[in-house]
Amino acid sequence: MDGPAIVTEDIARQFGDYWAVDGVDLTIAAGEIYGFLGPNGAGKSTLVRMLCTLLRPTRGRGFVAGHDVARHPELVRLQIGVALQDAALDDRQTGRELLDLQARLYGLRRDERLARVAQVLTLVDIGTAIDRQIHTYSGGMKRRLDLAAALIHDPQILFLDEPTTGLDPESRAAVWTEVRTLQRQRGTTIFLTTQYLEEADELADRVGIISAGHLVAEGTPDALKRTVGTDVIVATVSDIAPAALDALRAVAGIEDVICRRDELMVHTADGAAAMSPVALALHRSGAAVKSLTLRTPTLDDVFLQLTGSHLQGDTAPETSDGAHADGSDGPDPTALRGPQAVTATAPPGVAP
Secondary structure, X not given: OOOOOEEXXXXXXXXXXXXXXXXXXXXXXXXXXXXXXXXXXXOHHHHXXXXXXXXXXXXEEEEEOOEEOOOOHHHXXXXXXXXXXXXXXXOOOEHHHHHHHHHHHOOOOHHHHHHHHHHHHHXXXXXXXXXXXXXXXXXXXXXXXXXXXXOOOOOOEEEEEOXXXXXXXXHHHHHHHXXXXXXXXXXXXXXXXXXXXXXXXXXXXXXXXXXXXXXXXXXXXXXXXXXXXXXXXXXXXXXXXHHHHHHHHOOOOEEEEEEEOOEEEXXXXXXXXXXXXXXXXXXXXXXXXXXXXXXXXXHHHHHHHHHOOOXXXXXXXXXXXXXXXXXXXXXXXXXXXXXXXXXXXXXOOOOO
């Protein structure tokens, strides 16, 4: 792919009087995993649905694989795979039947369909369950099947809208593994929305943080966390003596030591490297240490610094028609998953 995979220019979407997305500018490189992080109602799903051509922007422009999402939605749909929050799966089909159907909707011939189904099953681990009816699948298995369906036509760009919400830790880890495999083995560009801090930290090359429809920060996870400040080593002691303070301040690399009740807050650029020298200094000073812990900045610290609130625990505001402002239950064709969205605008003359 020549040029960026995704570009937005002042893109915005209004529901009634509410701006769910209000002027977001993004440039996402081909082959990048881009994590879009924010609480419920921040605008994550609304932006995804605009980029997937399920919602038209109220203002601004979006380009996916070089195509304008409003002017040429049919060209965009042929280049993308989409797995939304709610998997639209027919429980009466087997997994293999569902994948074959998605391939037919993209116009693949029988031999191509067989080859693509076999290929995606090497990327997404479904195992022998592929020939069972979907109603027998666990939540994690359904999510992986939905991911496989989004990949059946070998898209350049994959949109994953909170792909691990509601999954147990084992299933979540399996989805993470498959996302990494797609990027490393196939160079797929992945736009991942999430409200899980560890998911964005673990998977994303870069992270964009959205709050109330606005992009408030963007960068690599490590770079964003560095904006918050230093690591903190917290020493809980029985009695804080001047000797302990002096000993800690003499340790190389310590930037500051703050006393708070029975705690000594030791600020340093590299907490892991400073743990042993700090422990040794406290021991030599005669301080009675109850506990010694290292706290490094998190993406939630970044969000708190930027917005004044924590990332998780918020709820989505509603629009005038009762839909969530993030589009999660909004008036859009949620039945149109990535592969199915193409059927209305497939190139003329392409037969299943």
